[in-house]
Amino acid sequence: MKIFEQIVEATVAGDQERCVALAQEVLDSGTDPLQAIEQGYTKGMAIVGDKFSRMEYYLPELIACADAMKAAMDVLKPHLGKNQDSAVQGSVVIGTIQGDLHDLGKNIVKTMLQAAGLTVHDLGCDVQVRSFIDKAEELDADVIAASAILTTTMAYMPDLVNLLGDMNLRDRFKVMVGGAPVTPDYAKEAGADGYGENAAEAVETAKNLVQSKRGGKK
Amino acid sequence: MIGFWDVYKRSETGPFIKEQEFDRQIGTVANQLVQKHGIRFDREQVIPSDDGLADKVYQAALELFLELGIYCRDTSRLIRFSPEEVQWALKHAPTTVTYGQGPDTRIMRHRRVEDSLPPFCLNTPVGCTVAEERFVAMVQSYAQEPLSDTFSSAFSQTVGGRPIKSGTPQEVEAAIWNVVKLREAARAAGRPLIGIHNLITNAEKTDATLAAIQEEFGAHPNDGLAVAAIAEMKADYERMKKVVFLDQKGYNRYGLYGPIMGGYAGGPEATAIVHVAHHFLGLLAFGAQWHDGFPLHLMQGCNSTRDLLWLISVTGQALARNTHLLIGVSPFTAAGPCTDMVVLEIAATVLTATVSGLHLNLVAVARNKLPERSSGMEARIGAETAYLIAEQGITRKQANEVVKKILRCYESNIPDAPQGKRFDECYDLKTVRPTQEYLDVYDRGKETLTKFGIEYRD
Numbered sequence: 001m002k003i004f005e006q007i008v009e010a011t012v013a014g015d016q017e018r019c020v021a022l023a024q025e026v027l028d029s030g031t032d033p034l035q036a037i038e039q040g041y042t043k044g045m046a047i048v049g050d051k052f053s054r055m056e057y058y059l060p061e062l063i064a065c066a067d068a069m070k071a072a073m074d075v076l077k078p079h080l081g082k083n084q085d086s087a088v089q090g091s092v093v094i095g096t097i098q099g100d101l102h103d104l105g106k107n108i109v110k111t112m113l114q115a116a117g118l119t120v121h122d123l124g125c126d127v128q129v130r131s132f133i134d135k136a137e138e139l140d141a142d143v144i145a146a147s148a149i150l151t152t153t154m155a156y157m158p159d160l161v162n163l164l165g166d167m168n169l170r171d172r173f174k175v176m177v178g179g180a181p182v183t184p185d186y187a188k189e190a191g192a193d194g195y196g197e198n199a200a201e202a203v204e205t206a207k208n209l210v211q212s213k214r215g216g217k218k
Numbered sequence: 219m220i221g222f223w224d225v226y227k228r229s230e231t232g233p234f235i236k237e238q239e240f241d242r243q244i245g246t247v248a249n250q251l252v253q254k255h256g257i258r259f260d261r262e263q264v265i266p267s268d269d270g271l272a273d274k275v276y277q278a279a280l281e282l283f284l285e286l287g288i289y290c291r292d293t294s295r296l297i298r299f300s301p302e303e304v305q306w307a308l309k310h311a312p313t314t315v316t317y318g319q320g321p322d323t324r325i326m327r328h329r330r331v332e333d334s335l336p337p338f339c340l341n342t343p344v345g346c347t348v349a350e351e352r353f354v355a356m357v358q359s360y361a362q363e364p365l366s367d368t369f370s371s372a373f374s375q376t377v378g379g380r381p382i383k384s385g386t387p388q389e390v391e392a393a394i395w396n397v398v399k400l401r402e403a404a405r406a407a408g409r410p411l412i413g414i415h416n417l418i419t420n421a422e423k424t425d426a427t428l429a430a431i432q433e434e435f436g437a438h439p440n441d442g443l444a445v446a447a448i449a450e451m452k453a454d455y456e457r458m459k460k461v462v463f464l465d466q467k468g469y470n471r472y473g474l475y476g477p478i479m480g481g482y483a484g485g486p487e488a489t490a491i492v493h494v495a496h497h498f499l500g501l502l503a504f505g506a507q508w509h510d511g512f513p514l515h516l517m518q519g520c521n522s523t524r525d526l527l528w529l530i531s532v533t534g535q536a537l538a539r540n541t542h543l544l545i546g547v548s549p550f551t552a553a554g555p556c557t558d559m560v561v562l563e564i565a566a567t568v569l570t571a572t573v574s575g576l577h578l579n580l581v582a583v584a585r586n587k588l589p590e591r592s593s594g595m596e597a598r599i600g601a602e603t604a605y606l607i608a609e610q611g612i613t614r615k616q617a618n619e620v621v622k623k624i625l626r627c628y629e630s631n632i633p634d635a636p637q638g639k640r641f642d643e644c645y646d647l648k649t650v651r652p653t654q655e656y657l658d659v660y661d662r663g664k665e666t667l668t669k670f671g672i673e674y675r676d
Contacts, residue, residue, distance in 0.1 A: 055517055058484040060245035099384030099422050101291070101456075104449055104481050107241075108516075151347055151373050152384040152422055180519065181347070181587060198517060 003031060004039045007072075011044025012051075014064035016071050023075035033076040037117075041069045045115035052112075053200045059108060066111045089116060090210030093136045094145040095123035096179075097160070100153035105179055105199075109145065112199045113206055129160045136173050142210045143194075145202070147179040154181050161191035174209035178202055219310070220303045222461055225503050228297040229290040229458075237452075240289045240296075241482045244450050247285055248488035251278040259486040264524055264625065265531045265570055265618040272331075272535035279494030279536065280304065288499050291454040297503065304498055308541050312507045315470055315544060317368045317413025317440050324367040324413060326508060328542045329575045331535050336608040337546070337568075337577045339601040340510075342370035344548060344582035345419045346592035348641065350374045354403045355650050356641050359594030362407035362650065365601035368415040368442075371400055372592065384422040393421040393430035401436025406650075414441040415472070424459040431469065442470030445504040449475075450482045450492050453503050461504050472508045472546075473500020479526055480516030486525040489513065493533045497543060508544035509537075510579050518632050519585040520552040522563040524625055530567065531574040531614075538575025546577035549600065552631075554584035554591040554638020556656045559628045561663030564600045565672065566624040572607040573617040583638065590640040595652045599660055606672055616671065623670040 003025060010018035019041070026036040048065040051057040057065075094110050096103045103125045113120045121139055123131060132144050144164075148154040157177050164170045176194035177187050187195035194209050196202025235243075251257075255274040260266070280301075287298035315326045326338040341360040348356045353374040361369040375381065377392040397417050404412050417437055418427045431437045445460050447453060464471045475496035477483060483492040493513050500506035513530065515523050521530060530547050537545050549567035553559035560583055571578055580600035584591035612620070628635075644656050664674040 053517070055480055058245075058480045059482055059516075060242070060249065060484045063242065063245075101422075101448060101454065104478055108481075150384065150422055151345070151375075152382050152389060152420060155381045155383040183587065 003029070004036065007036060007040030008044040008047065011041050011065055011069055012047050014061060014068050016068040019068040019072040020075055023072040026076065027079055033079050037073070037076060041072055042117050045069055049112055049115060049200060049203070053198070062108070062111055066115050069115060089118045089207065090142045091119040091121070091139060092143040092145050092206055093121045093123065093132060093139065093141045095127035095132060096125035097146045097148045097153050098128050098156045099126060100148050100150055101125050102149035105149065106147040108199045109147070109178065109196065109202045112203045116203045116207065118206060118210070129156055129163055132160060133164060133167065133169065137169070141173060142213050143174045143176055143206055145176045145206065147177070148182060149180045151181045154179065154186065157182070157190040157192065174213050176202070176205050176209060219306055220299065220502065222465065222505060225297055226458065229293050229295055232287070232290070232295040232297050234295055235289070237289065237291065237294060240286070243286055244482045244492060245484050245488065247282055248483045248491045251282055251491055252487040254278070257487045257490070259525060259528050261524060262622070263618060264527050264621050265573060265614050266528070267614040267618070269539060272532055272539050275490050275494060275532050276536035276540040278491045279498070282491055283495040283498045286451060288503055289452040291448065291452055299502060304502065307501050308543070311501055311541070311543055313542055315507045317415060317442065317470060319411040319438060319440055322409050322412040326544050326577060328544055329538060329577065331538050331575045332573055332611070332613055333575060334608050334611055336605045337572055338367050339365050339597070339604065340368045340370065340415045340546065340577070340579045341366040341594070341597035341601065342416070342579060343372040343592035344579070344586055345371060345373040346586065347375055347589040348372045349590070350376045350379070352641060352647065354399055354406060355645065355647050356592065357400060358403040358406045358650050359645055360597050361404050361409055361412055363594050363598050363601065365605065366412070366597060368413040369404070370414060370416040371396055371419040373420050375589070382420055389421050389423060389426040390429050393418050393426040394435055396420050397430045397435040397437055411438065413438070415470070416444045417441050418443060424456050427460060428463050431467070437469070439468065440470060442472065444472055444474040444510070445500070445506065446474040447496055447499050450477055451495060451499060453499065458503070465505065470507055471504065472510050473497065473504050473506030474510050474512070475500065476512045476514060478514055478516050479529060486529050490529045490533050493529065494536050497537060497545065501543070508546065510546045510548060512548040512550060512582070514550060518552060519587065520550040520632065522549065522551050522567050523632060524629060527566060527570045527621060530576070531570045534571060534574030534576040544577065545575065546579050547571045548579040548582055550582040550586055552585055552635035554588060554636060555593050555596060555641070555644045556639040556659055557636045558659060558662060559631060559635055560596065560638060561599055561660055562624050562628050562666070564596060565603050565663065565667050566621050568600045568604045569607055569612070569617050569621055569672070572604045573612055573614050578604055588637055590642070591638055593641050593644040593652070595644060595656050595660065599663070603672065606674060610673060620671040624667070627666070
């Protein structure tokens with residue numbers, strides 16, 4: 001079996017030890033680490049994401065697979081050299097919005113985004129609108145992603161968009177929203193650029209927003 | 219015995235653990251217990267008749283609770299209990315809870331598995347978002363149902379035309395408005411003394427909640443409040459503040475638990491264990507008099523799926539058989555009001571709950587997500603069906619055959635369930651009566667369900 005196939009298999013199995021060993025094998029054999037990431041670990045995580053969407057995997061399995069990939073990435077990343085940037089699909093500042101303490105959905109989206117190759121900075125829950133913006137500025141992020149599970153906290157989503165406008169930063173960041181009470185109509189009304197009904201959709205939305213922000217077609 | 223201040227003290231002194239690590243521990247420990255006790259979800263046994271299975275789930279939940287305890291988010295510490303403390307709390311848990319006054323006094327009692335005592339029906343739109351001008355009519359449609367033992371609130375999009383935002387002065391104003399309008403709806407329903415089981419559903423912050431629960435705004439002595447755990451197995455000081463207030467004021471309280479199947483715990487078996495463990499959390503940390511669960515499917519946002527019905531049944535049986543706790547469940551449907559599917563989903567969940575020893579918090583429809591999609595008719599469908607099931611003495615074995623027939627009618631449609639009609643399309647807003655169209659939908663559902671084995675009266 002080729003090494004990329006073995007990496008896919010180990011990632012899907014959430015076998016951290018094997019993922020790390022294979023990463024070392026990639027380096028030892030002189031295989032391109034970027035290729036190993038793209039055709040091995042990321043491909044494996046895409047399968048994991050599909051399985052999770054179909055509920056063949058549950059969150060504990062998703063986390064185990066993401067951990068396995070992360071451990072392998074830690075081995076490979078220092079050897080990416082000038083390809084470091086190519087391995088990063090974009091950056092997202094994520095959090096559960098002001099007043100909201102429920103973070104399960106946000107944590108799933110975070111894990112899936114990381115697995116898809118995006119750099120994610122997690123601000124946790126009950127994040128002030130201003131804090132999203134400050135962190136996005138500090139990291140020069142592509143996307144701000146806010147979630148809410150309560151109708152009373154969802155009401156802060158338009159504030160996030162409005163404050164970006166008032167700070168003359170609206171064009172600098174894409175905003176995406178999601179969470180139990182959030183609908184596509186509400187996302188539009190709030191002025192967000194994107195919406196994710198579920199984790200899989202959120203990943204697609206984030207990727208599209210990054211591409212759009214960076215001048216891609218989508 | 220263990221009191222609230224002992225719990226509080228442990229939140230300051232218990233073992234430190236990072237939240238992410240605790241989340242992982244939930245999955246690890248629950249799944250180890252699934253293996254240890256040999257707990258298996260069987261797609262053909264949606265409502266299992268196996269007492270041993272229910273007892274295994276109960277035992278596993280107890281073991282999980284004793285091992286992990288409760289995570290306090292404010293201090294990142296575990297609040298743990300000894301087996302003796304848990305047993306003491308279970309032994310001394312309330313055996314009844316009284317809601318309402320005068321002619322609308324209702325007493326909730328423990329239900330056994332396959333009990334002929336009908337479920338206590340706490341009817342509510344479960345915080346469904348509604349326009350301010352339709353709020354009273356929507357909640358009135360629940361309060362006026364004859365089988366409503368108590369009722370509770372929708373969520374007004376605005377108060378005084380202003381949106382409600384958590385943690386703002388407007389949240390305090392809105393919470394007070396909520397209590398005033400709920401009592402107004404009770405009067406409009408001709409039941410001024412009916413109990414309101416959850417006075418505040420539109421405030422996340424405790425200051426707003428406490429400001430609003432006052433007699434002068436319409437709160438009555440036998441009304442109550444939910445104290446919700448954070449999924450999974452977590453509490454915080456914001457919630458524990460409510461406990462102190464309730465201890466002093468004497469309003470009823472219930473624990474509210476919404477474990478997510480597919481989330482931190484994992485599959486249906488592990489989530490069942492964690493769901494039962496939440497009842498220990500509510501009893502010991504919140505002093506809950508009764509317990510309401512709304513376990514949900516991670517992807518579908520409802521609990522009318524086959525695996526969630528199994529979870530509802532097995533957890534209800536586990537607690538009904540091993541404790542005298544007062545326990546209930548909130549059915550969450552995928553379909554919205556005035557659809558054939560919503561009648562079937564409600565019937566399936568109510569059937570499962572009724573034979574499994576549970577009370578009912580009726581009903582969250584359209585995944586509790588879409589504005590204006592909720593009406594008293596859904597509560598009527600649930601309550602009438604529950605009464606019939608209890609009166610007819612349907613056993614778990616019979617119920618399992620019926621529920622599988624019902625499931626076959628709708629389960630493949632869950633991902634794309636119809637949104638249904640808005641409240642103002644389901645009810646005549648002047649009379650607050652359901653439309654003939656909705657009554658016809660219900661009648662069609664009754665015909666189908668009668669063929670399956672639930673005998674509706676004419």
